[in-house]
Amino acid sequence: MSINDIHFIREILVKDYQGKEIPTLQASYANASSLHPNFKAVPFYELEEVRALYAKLGGGRSEGSQSGSTVIIPNRSRWANLWGISAEEVQVVESTDGEMQPLPGDRAANERARARNRLMRD
DSSP, rough: GGGGGGGGEEEEEEEEOOOOOOEEEEEEEETTSSSSSSOOOOGGGHHHHHHHHHHHOOOOTTTOOOOOEEEEEEOOHHHHHSSOOOOOEEEEOOOOOOOOOOOOHHHHHHHHHHHHHHHHHH
C-alpha cells in the first residue's frame, strides 16, 4: 500500500471471532471524487504510518461510535506528493452511524431500471 496513492482513510470497529471490538483503519485508492470508495484494511506493517497520517490530518473516532471520521485526500500531482500534505488541504467528513439516505433522484432511476428489466424478461 502506497501512502501517496491513498485518497480515503477511515477508522471503524470490527468484531473478532471472540466478539471483542477492535479499532481498524481502512484506506482506499479510489479517486478523491468517488462517491462510494472501495475500502480495504491497512496492512499491519503500515498501520503506524497510516494511523499517524490519519491523526495528523484530523481524523478520529469518538468513544462509543462504531465508525470514525473519513479523511478525503485530494488528487495531487507527483510533484506535489514530494511535500507532505497538511490538514488544510484535506476534507474531513464526520461519520454517520445510521444508514445512508438515498438521493431523491435514485428512486426514479431505480424505477426505470426495474421497468427496463421487466420488459427484457417478458
